């Protein structure tokens with residue numbers, strides 16, 4: 328392997344290992360509670376149209392940090408909903424997320440903050456960017472606090488890097 332691929336493998340390994348640490352999970356849980364509270368206060372309408380997960384059709388782009396991506400992959404694997412590179416390629420072809428089935432999300436527990444703060448309700452259009460910014464800053468702070476390499480990128484591109492990882496630490500949580 329050359330230096331660039333060594334560095335890439337090390338980052339992905341660090342995300343996966345960090346996502347299995349209880350203290351990191353506790354820090355993420357605190358962000359999710361903050362987001363849930365803010366969303367409850369905002370009271371946006373969600374008709375469960377599934378449009379927010381059909382990225383190309385809806386003109387929406389989802390971004391997540393390396394830690395968030397690894398966390399989602401591991402949680403979904405542990406729930407029996409792991410995805411493969413082929414699943415990802417099929418999702419890119421369809422223009423949606425690999426965990427969207429029909430209109431519904433099948434990665435509820437693992438989904439990143441970007442999924443939790445976004446609502447297409449026009450009444451929430453002022454509040455959504457502010458909450459997204461706050462959640463993103465909090466996730467970034469976890470990367471810094473636990474010295475986890477920080478990268479933030481388009482959801483399916485980031486997923487491709489983590490799903491393709493074959494290091495021993497890429498198993499499911501609790502295995």
Ligand code: SF4
Nearest residue numbers: 380424427432438442
């Ligand atoms: S993880 Fe769930 S909510 Fe987020 S884009 Fe995928 S299907 Fe939609």
